[in-house]
Amino acid sequence: MKALILVGGFGTRLRPLTLSVPKPLVDFANKPMILHQIEALKAIGVTEVVLAINYQPEVMMSFLKDFESKLGIKITCSRETEPLGTAGPLALARDKLIDESGDPFFVLNSDVICEYPLEQMIKFHKAHGGEASIMVTKVDEPSKYGVVVMEETTGKVEKFVEKPKIFVGNKINAGIYLLNPSVLDRIQLRPTSIEKEVFPKIAAEQKLFAMVLPGFWMDIGQPRDYITGLRLYLDALRKNTSSKLSSGSHILGNVLVHETAVIGEGCLIGPDVAIGPGCVVEAGVRLSRCTVMRGARIKKHACISSSIIGWHCTVGQWARVENMTILGEDVHVCDEIYSNGGVVLPHKEIKSSILKPDIVM
Amino acid sequence: MGSSEERVVAVIMVGGPTKGTRFRPLSLNIPKPLFPLAGQPMVHHPISACKRIPNLVQIYLVGFYEEREFALYVSSISNELRVPVRYLREDKPHGSAGGLYIFRDLIMEDNPSHIFLLNCDVCCSFPLTEMLEAHRRYGGMGTILVIKVSAESANQFGELVADPDTKELLHYTEKPETFVSDLINCGVYIFTPDIFSAIQNVSVQRKERANLRRVSSFEALQSITKIIPSDFVRLDQDILSPLAGKKQLYTYQTLDFWEQIKTPGMSLKCSELYLAQFQITSPHLLANGDGKKTATIKGDVYIHPSAKIHPTAKIGPNVSISANARIGPGARLISCIILDDVEIKENAVVIHSIVGWKSSIGKWSRVQAEGDYNAKLGITILGESVIVEDEVVVISSIILPNKTLNVSVQDEIIL
Numbered sequence: 001m002k003a004l005i006l007v008g009g010f011g012t013r014l015r016p017l018t019l020s021v022p023k024p025l026v027d028f029a030n031k032p033m034i035l036h037q038i039e040a041l042k043a044i045g046v047t048e049v050v051l052a053i054n055y056q057p058e059v060m061m062s063f064l065k066d067f068e069s070k071l072g073i074k075i076t077c078s079r080e081t082e083p084l085g086t087a088g089p090l091a092l093a094r095d096k097l098i099d100e101s102g103d104p105f106f107v108l109n110s111d112v113i114c115e116y117p118l119e120q121m122i123k124f125h126k127a128h129g130g131e132a133s134i135m136v137t138k139v140d141e142p143s144k145y146g147v148v149v150m151e152e153t154t155g156k157v158e159k160f161v162e163k164p165k166i167f168v169g170n171k172i173n174a175g176i177y178l179l180n181p182s183v184l185d186r187i188q189l190r191p192t193s194i195e196k197e198v199f200p201k202i203a204a205e206q207k208l209f210a211m212v213l214p215g216f217w218m219d220i221g222q223p224r225d226y227i228t229g230l231r232l233y234l235d236a237l238r239k240n241t242s243s244k245l246s247s248g249s250h251i252l253g254n255v256l257v258h259e260t261a262v263i264g265e266g267c268l269i270g271p272d273v274a275i276g277p278g279c280v281v282e283a284g285v286r287l288s289r290c291t292v293m294r295g296a297r298i299k300k301h302a303c304i305s306s307s308i309i310g311w312h313c314t315v316g317q318w319a320r321v322e323n324m325t326i327l328g329e330d331v332h333v334c335d336e337i338y339s340n341g342g343v344v345l346p347h348k349e350i351k352s353s354i355l356k357p358d359i360v361m
Numbered sequence: 362m363g364s365s366e367e368r369v370v371a372v373i374m375v376g377g378p379t380k381g382t383r384f385r386p387l388s389l390n391i392p393k394p395l396f397p398l399a400g401q402p403m404v405h406h407p408i409s410a411c412k413r414i415p416n417l418v419q420i421y422l423v424g425f426y427e428e429r430e431f432a433l434y435v436s437s438i439s440n441e442l443r444v445p446v447r448y449l450r451e452d453k454p455h456g457s458a459g460g461l462y463i464f465r466d467l468i469m470e471d472n473p474s475h476i477f478l479l480n481c482d483v484c485c486s487f488p489l490t491e492m493l494e495a496h497r498r499y500g501g502m503g504t505i506l507v508i509k510v511s512a513e514s515a516n517q518f519g520e521l522v523a524d525p526d527t528k529e530l531l532h533y534t535e536k537p538e539t540f541v542s543d544l545i546n547c548g549v550y551i552f553t554p555d556i557f558s559a560i561q562n563v564s565v566q567r568k569e570r571a572n573l574r575r576v577s578s579f580e581a582l583q584s585i586t587k588i589i590p591s592d593f594v595r596l597d598q599d600i601l602s603p604l605a606g607k608k609q610l611y612t613y614q615t616l617d618f619w620e621q622i623k624t625p626g627m628s629l630k631c632s633e634l635y636l637a638q639f640q641i642t643s644p645h646l647l648a649n650g651d652g653k654k655t656a657t658i659k660g661d662v663y664i665h666p667s668a669k670i671h672p673t674a675k676i677g678p679n680v681s682i683s684a685n686a687r688i689g690p691g692a693r694l695i696s697c698i699i700l701d702d703v704e705i706k707e708n709a710v711v712i713h714s715i716v717g718w719k720s721s722i723g724k725w726s727r728v729q730a731e732g733d734y735n736a737k738l739g740i741t742i743l744g745e746s747v748i749v750e751d752e753v754v755v756i757s758s759i760i761l762p763n764k765t766l767n768v769s770v771q772d773e774i775i776l
Contacts, residue, residue: 284691284708286725301691301708303725318693318710320727
């Protein structure tokens with residue numbers, strides 16, 4: 001089987017992290033976001049992954065070269081020279097996706113994090129015998145999204161309603177599709193939307209079926225949702241493979257600590273914390289609801305909550321970093337500084353407190 | 362003048378509970394003159410400066426607080442300094458000169474040759490001995506301590522003009538609207554006993570004027586309540602202004618620091634100035650530590666001997682810690698006043714703040730302000746028995762007594 005991952009553009013919503021690496025390479029739970037997807041695809045027997053990308057393909061490919069051999073999966077790139085929307089990239093990658101097997105192929109949105117129940121999706125696809133399957137997920141505020149109106153028992157999709165003003169349903173497109181190769185015949189090579197132009201036609205022919213995604217779902221394309229996504233991801237990890245989570249008297253709730261990270265004495269870590277490879281957390285540090293990326297150092301008595309600490313940052317002694325503070329790569333927060341919602345671009349030194357949410361260029 | 366026969370008496374005006382409202386919420390618990398700066402009550406600093414005057418026989422504190430509020434302090438400081446210190450209570454405010462005058466018989470009991478008059482709410486190095494020597498040279502009735510300030514800030518004070526050679530006071534005006542001089546009155550004076558006749562004259566004149574008005578003018582009758590009572594005599598307007606240029610009053614200029622202590626913010630600034638002065642006057646009061654057996658100390662820090670500081674804490678600069686305070690492991694204190702019985706728990710941070718009596722700061726919590734001493738919320742103040750729970754952040758706020766904070770606050774006054 002093959003799969004296409006829609007990587008897209010600059011990832012501006014996840015700046016300043018995406019100023020250092022393309023968005024799919026931003027770490028989430030100690031692993032680049034795209035590896036969560038590639039590993040899930042590999043696990044169900046996908047042999048080739050095509051990345052639909054329009055920004056920095058070289059960076060992506062040089063990074064993923066290592067993983068091709070490590071995971072034993074072929075990774076190629078389909079480069080858009082102009083943005084082609086959500087369907088155009090499929091037409092562009094047509095030749096890579098079609099082979100003699102005639103098997104359906106997966107399409108994944110790279111911003112989405114979930115438990116990837118792809119095996120179940122394959123069964124669902126075979127069972128209904130239609131042309132395309134999509135995953136849907138239940139949300140609290142469907143008015144913000146494109147709602148999929150479907151027959152509850154069979155999953156047969158009736159229509160798509162974009163940002164409905166009155167309630168038509170609470171299931172939205174989760175950005176995970178399993179499509180027969182024939183779907184590609186419906187897509188022209190031009191900027192086009194799969195939700196607005198392709199799926200409605202398949203639905204009209206009663207060949208589009210939706211499966212409700214079991215477990216959590218989160219679009220982690222922006223910092224607030226990234227932090228929420230980590231909580232949901234760690235909750236799922238607790239249920240499925242809790243041995244990966246840390247335990248001990250200094251741990252509160254779900255905490256993921258990379259084996260090469262070092263934690264000092266008298267710390268209190270958690271809940272919902274990921275500490276990446278090579279990080280050093282010195283004595284007396286308090287971490288909650290945050291991600292500390294590769295190579296970062298948190299000095300003594302610092303306190304971090306609801307924030308993302310980028311690669312190779314340092315947070316000084318008695319510093320406090322909170323309220324959606326996002327530190328780009330190689331940012332240094334000096335001793336005793338307070339950051340309340342500071343969004344800091346890479347390679348900066350923070351010498352005075354940021355008392356209200358602000359951007360430090 | 363044989364100095365062996367001289368006797369000096371000092372009078373410190375401490376005010377009363379209806380004054381000093383700008384010092385709230387800290388003055389809700391304690392008379393402002395007893396609020397600690399550099400670990401010592403505010404009034405302690407002028408008292409210990411008076412102690413250094415040769416031939417000092419008595420110190421009086423004059424104010425209209427209840428006697429019992431000063432009883433304990435007065436007895437302990439008398440013992441400590443071995444100088445009699447006595448609190449004299451006015452039945453009502455009489456003005457700074459009036460307050461001195463009503464106790465004239467008591468003050469003159471010791472037959473002093475010179476009387477120092479000091480306002481309690483000024484912070485300076487009190488160069489009283491040098492001032493006394495200058496006063497003797499001038500030979501006038503009184504000498505005023507003065508300081509040069511910036512032209513922009515001078516109009517908040519009494520501005521004065523002095524003869525550059527003789528140092529005579531030529532002109533005095535209180536808080537003028539337009540610029541008169543950048544030389545201001547520091548609120549520290551030395552007088553000969555002749556000052557009492559000068560005050561009496563004002564009092565008598567005022568009584569006569571009031572009587573005259575009462576019989577002659579219907580208009581005056583209507584505004585009679587506005588007429589200042591005859592026993593209320595202000596030193597600045599009623600004595601200094603009229604006597605300027607009459608070869609009775611002189612000035613002594615200090616080149617050291619001087620500040621007025623009207624607000625809690627200024628108390629933190631003045632605490633810093635007094636701690637720095639301790640390097641010269643009382644180095645034994647300053648803490649030391651390198652983080653091995655005792656806490657790491659940076660800059661000027663006062664720690665009361667009964668306070669317990671964990672060796673992993675880091676303290677300073679400009680920190681004063683009062684009796685029985687407990688500072689936990691990994692706590693960090695910068696530019697703050699920690700009052701009696703406060704507990705600061707593990708890894709908490711306190712910056713540019715005053716933490717009130719019996720308050721408690723939770724683990725990894727943070728109490729901070731920007732440290733602008735003159736701004737309304739420039740320093741964070743926690744009143745008595747305020748509880749800041751673990752990991753809570755309190756920024757640029759004033760918290761009145763007996764509140765518990767379980768969520769973070771910023772730029773707020775919590776009643």
